[in-house]
Amino acid sequence: MNKKTVRDVDVDGKRVFLRADLNVPLEDGHVTDDARIRASLPTIVYLLERGARVILASHLGRPRGKVNDALRLKPVADRLSELLGRPVRITGDALGPGVQVAISRLRAGDLLMLENLRFHAAEEANDGDFARALAGMADLYVDDAFGSAHRAHASTEGITHHLPSVAGLLLEREVDALSRLLGSPRQPFHTVVGGAKVSGKLEVIEALLDRCRAILVGGGMANTFLAARGVPLGKSLVEADQLENARRIMSLAEEKTVTFLLPTDAVVAPQIHHRAKAQVVPITEVPRDQMVVDIGPATVAAYAKRLGKAKTVFWNGPMGVFEMSQFAAGTNAIARFLADRARHGATVVVGGGDSVAAVDRLGLTDLLTHVSTGGGASLEFVEGRQLPGVAALDDRDGTSA
Numbered sequence: 001m002n003k004k005t006v007r008d009v010d011v012d013g014k015r016v017f018l019r020a021d022l023n024v025p026l027e028d029g030h031v032t033d034d035a036r037i038r039a040s041l042p043t044i045v046y047l048l049e050r051g052a053r054v055i056l057a058s059h060l061g062r063p064r065g066k067v068n069d070a071l072r073l074k075p076v077a078d079r080l081s082e083l084l085g086r087p088v089r090i091t092g093d094a095l096g097p098g099v100q101v102a103i104s105r106l107r108a109g110d111l112l113m114l115e116n117l118r119f120h121a122a123e124e125a126n127d128g129d130f131a132r133a134l135a136g137m138a139d140l141y142v143d144d145a146f147g148s149a150h151r152a153h154a155s156t157e158g159i160t161h162h163l164p165s166v167a168g169l170l171l172e173r174e175v176d177a178l179s180r181l182l183g184s185p186r187q188p189f190h191t192v193v194g195g196a197k198v199s200g201k202l203e204v205i206e207a208l209l210d211r212c213r214a215i216l217v218g219g220g221m222a223n224t225f226l227a228a229r230g231v232p233l234g235k236s237l238v239e240a241d242q243l244e245n246a247r248r249i250m251s252l253a254e255e256k257t258v259t260f261l262l263p264t265d266a267v268v269a270p271q272i273h274h275r276a277k278a279q280v281v282p283i284t285e286v287p288r289d290q291m292v293v294d295i296g297p298a299t300v301a302a303y304a305k306r307l308g309k310a311k312t313v314f315w316n317g318p319m320g321v322f323e324m325s326q327f328a329a330g331t332n333a334i335a336r337f338l339a340d341r342a343r344h345g346a347t348v349v350v351g352g353g354d355s356v357a358a359v360d361r362l363g364l365t366d367l368l369t370h371v372s373t374g375g376g377a378s379l380e381f382v383e384g385r386q387l388p389g390v391a392a393l394d395d396r397d398g399t400s401a
């Protein structure tokens, strides 16, 4: 990475404003998936062990600028405390006299967590005064919030105008791993794309047409492409306003001689319900009163065959409604196959909240080359866009703010 990292600066005794992405799912006041907290540990521990006075900040959910007791960071602090094996204190507000006092009492190797930054509308508005106030708490800014790096908010961008600003270890690892998909990835480079929202992902596919040899489409995503080719899909999820766009992407793929694969069979069901009666049909025979909920076994076999030759694979979006076990076979098969390819030396990178959850649930995360903690951020990065949270950090050869 061409940005300075925590390893390039002296943190001993310094007050460090550490922005992490601790935006985790909660249920009844408990963290249900702590992957993002665990991913943030290396930088937290690195700073504490080197005598930094760490001020840890994150957002949680979408409180839209108002205090919302259900979105307080206490459950996150509790989980972090278990993982660190030490108490984690949290402030009542991200800003204010109480915070000043707490910070003034921090000693080397101490950690203080700020309350949810998004209780202040100024955070998402990237308000200059708010950014200055955050910066005023510290001597150094460390950004480890890769999952928020595609947003120019006060704690990810504004703050960098007032402090020396460097990357944390997670952000560095994300950027380095995802960078392997830009420039000149090892060929053949194939992309597997699925999930529900076509509109949000067409730009990524378009950008990848210049770098990939093959695009393999599954999930709800495939429906829109199939519909654009005139395949009737019953009650399936189709983004009707994207048909023209889908056609354009497919002819672009043809022009650039990129193989564009769509499912040839599917699992269908009358509704998305865990007890719905499911069956496998050829893609041209989806009954009028049924919907596509997964790719079928012939499609899995064809995709596996193609992916078996890949040296680089990027995967975003599940192949079906994987949250329900009876519609998860396609997603699970692709995940297992890709883990196997990675074990045989292929570079396999997975990005996207739900795809990552699917891989995690199968316990395959450690087998893959890289599993990104950033959904939207990983997509924008792979698309080749500059992430404001990364761009704002100090350059390795440049000077600091």
Ligand code: ADP
Residues within 6 Å of the ligand: 194, 195, 196, 197, 218, 219, 220, 221, 237, 292, 293, 294, 316, 317, 318, 319, 320, 321, 322, 323, 351, 352, 353, 354, 355, 356, 375
């Ligand atoms: P990611 O978070 O990995 O980027 P998305 O958010 O785009 O993925 O899509 C994930 C969602 O897509 C899941 O909730 C899954 O149930 C849904 N999905 C996948 N295939 C289908 C389908 N055929 N019909 C409806 N929903 C689908």
Ligand code: MG
Residues within 6 Å of the ligand: 352, 353, 354, 375
């Ligand atoms: Mg998602």
